Amino acid sequence: MFVRQLNHYSKIAWDDQTRDFYSVDSSSYILKPAVVAFPRNERDIIMILRYATKNKISVTARGAGTGLVGSALGKGIILDMMHLNKIKVGPGYFEAGSGVLKGQLDKELEKRGRFLGPDPSVGPFCTIGGMVATNASGSHSLKYGSIIDNLIQVTIARSSGSVITLPNESGISRKILKLLKPEIQLRFPQVSKNSCGYRIDKIKAKSDLQKIIVGSEGTLGIIISAKLRTFRLPKEKLLTILAYKTMKNAVSEVPEILKLGPSAVEIIDRNIVKHVNMRISRKPNCLLFVEFDENLTENKKNIQKLTSGKIIKMIADEGKIKQWWSIRNLALSYSLKSISKEEIMLPAIEDATVVVEKLPVLLNVISKLASKYKIKVIVYGHAGNGNLHIRPILKRGNSHTIKKIASEFFLKVISIGGSITGEHGDGLARSEFVKLQYGSEVYSIFKKIKKEFDPKNILNPDKIVTRKTTITKNLSLSRL
Numbered sequence: 001m002f003v004r005q006l007n008h009y010s011k012i013a014w015d016d017q018t019r020d021f022y023s024v025d026s027s028s029y030i031l032k033p034a035v036v037a038f039p040r041n042e043r044d045i046i047m048i049l050r051y052a053t054k055n056k057i058s059v060t061a062r063g064a065g066t067g068l069v070g071s072a073l074g075k076g077i078i079l080d081m082m083h084l085n086k087i088k089v090g091p092g093y094f095e096a097g098s099g100v101l102k103g104q105l106d107k108e109l110e111k112r113g114r115f116l117g118p119d120p121s122v123g124p125f126c127t128i129g130g131m132v133a134t135n136a137s138g139s140h141s142l143k144y145g146s147i148i149d150n151l152i153q154v155t156i157a158r159s160s161g162s163v164i165t166l167p168n169e170s171g172i173s174r175k176i177l178k179l180l181k182p183e184i185q186l187r188f189p190q191v192s193k194n195s196c197g198y199r200i201d202k203i204k205a206k207s208d209l210q211k212i213i214v215g216s217e218g219t220l221g222i223i224i225s226a227k228l229r230t231f232r233l234p235k236e237k238l239l240t241i242l243a244y245k246t247m248k249n250a251v252s253e254v255p256e257i258l259k260l261g262p263s264a265v266e267i268i269d270r271n272i273v274k275h276v277n278m279r280i281s282r283k284p285n286c287l288l289f290v291e292f293d294e295n296l297t298e299n300k301k302n303i304q305k306l307t308s309g310k311i312i313k314m315i316a317d318e319g320k321i322k323q324w325w326s327i328r329n330l331a332l333s334y335s336l337k338s339i340s341k342e343e344i345m346l347p348a349i350e351d352a353t354v355v356v357e358k359l360p361v362l363l364n365v366i367s368k369l370a371s372k373y374k375i376k377v378i379v380y381g382h383a384g385n386g387n388l389h390i391r392p393i394l395k396r397g398n399s400h401t402i403k404k405i406a407s408e409f410f411l412k413v414i415s416i417g418g419s420i421t422g423e424h425g426d427g428l429a430r431s432e433f434v435k436l437q438y439g440s441e442v443y444s445i446f447k448k449i450k451k452e453f454d455p456k457n458i459l460n461p462d463k464i465v466t467r468k469t470t471i472t473k474n475l476s477l478s479r480l
């Protein structure tokens with residue numbers, strides 16, 4: 001049994017309990033691995049990769065397992081990166097092992113008055129490796145960018161076991177640059193957030209080559225460490241909570257609000273609002289959270305002048321601001337509270353992104369799908385980035401329609417210039433639609449990139465580049 005040999009290279013576990021634990025992440029998929037390895041350092045990773053390549057066994061890296069699309073699940077070896085947990089903070093940047101938890105990093109940065117821009121709603125629980133591998137972002141990415149806008153350098157182990165730091169001048173860098181043609185830019189959605197496929201649109205020069213790893217979901221290399229830039233913590237903030245009669249009213253106002261330079265613009269619909277403890281007589285159908293972290297006096301006046309929504313709160317107290325953000329960040333849990341035992345929450349279409357001017361069109365697409373398939377839909381998300389988390393609720397007996405609904409939805413999103421995923425990535429839920437998003441020319445470049453980094457296809461196979469349909473395979477209805 002190969003697991004016994006692996007034991008020479010790293011601490012491993014293959015008992016049923018461990019394998020069951022690692023057979024799920026925060027998605028609705030389930031896939032039981034053969035063995036879980038806990039590398040202590042770079043050397044362990046190299047040895048495992050050499051062994052896996054020689055024996056053609058798949059290797060899937062795992063951070064904290066908070067991913068929502070099944071991208072950290074695999075049949076072969078799972079690499080839990082928890083021991084790569086060192087942090088070095090420098091002026092304007094930090095360098096962290098891939099297993100560092102965001103919460104651990106936040107504390108270190110806060111001591112120095114700094115923070116990392118991308119702030120997923122899952123908060124402190126995700127890892128740096130997972131964030132880089134999914135191009136994570138959050139509410140404040142509106143002002144501070146996604147991971148792809150902040151990554152300075154990344155060190156990875158390729159499937160051969162060779163370790164490289166990108167950007168660099170190596171042979172692989174030259175080969176990747178040769179594959180990129182200016183016209184491929186046009187095949188990429190012109191949106192502010194995109195976690196679909198390999199982000200070659202962001203590679204303009206050799207100095208951008210680290211970006212090939214961003215959003216690559218462990219398919220090109222195992223991230224050992226990453227260097228990212230940091231920002232100075234804002235001295236003051238103003239959070240404005242605006243209430244609207246309809247979601248459409250709210251999103252139609254977003255382009256004008258963006259002109260004021262907010263640090264975050266987030267939206268929740270009535271399904272989430274009903275859980276908010278507010279002392280007002282009738283709960284609104286929709287709330288918009290608009291935060292500023294500079295020019296507060298001016299912005300306070302500007303937002304009052306601009307909005308047609310009802311201002312229900314203007315908060316400057318940091319503690320209270322945090323409380324309101326926790327409501328927004330709990331939107332997924334509140335959504336789960338809204339479904340009965342006879343219903344399931346459909347995965348896969350939860351993360352589309354369009355340009356903000358197209359948000360009303362995206363809402364139309366959603367309501368048409370809802371009436372066609374007789375589904376209830378919960379919507380919340382990063383309105384300022386045009387990135388909506390759409391949570392369709394359907395009757396358990398109708399689960400066979402999942403792929404149909406997803407395919408129809410993705411076609412519409414692409415037809416209005418959007419991305420099928422703004423932050424969560426492709427994973428088991430969306431990899432089969434990557435070709436639909438970009439067309440065959442770009443997709444064939446993705447295949448060449450995959451081959452260049454991982455010629456034997458052992459790194460997280462069937463994620464991003466795949467011939468298989470995985471959207472419903474391995475879905476666990478009891479986890480929906």
Ligand SMILES: Cc1cc2nc3c(=O)[nH]c(=O)nc-3n(C[C@H](O)[C@H](O)[C@H](O)COP(=O)(O)OP(=O)(O)OC[C@H]3O[C@@H](n4cnc5c(N)ncnc54)[C@H](O)[C@@H]3O)c2cc1C
Nearest residue numbers: 063064065066067071120121127129130133136137218223
């Ligand atoms: C309640 C909730 C809210 C969320 N909100 C957001 C949000 O606002 N924004 C957002 O972007 N995401 C959000 N997510 C999704 C998730 O938190 C992010 O995708 C996060 O970046 C995943 O990090 P992780 O460490 O848990 O990675 P995992 O789930 O363990 O892995 C995710 C992917 O990264 C790969 N990976 C992990 N480590 C490495 C490594 N060292 N080398 C190579 N590949 C690696 C895995 O193979 C997998 O493909 C949310 C999730 C939940 C449950």
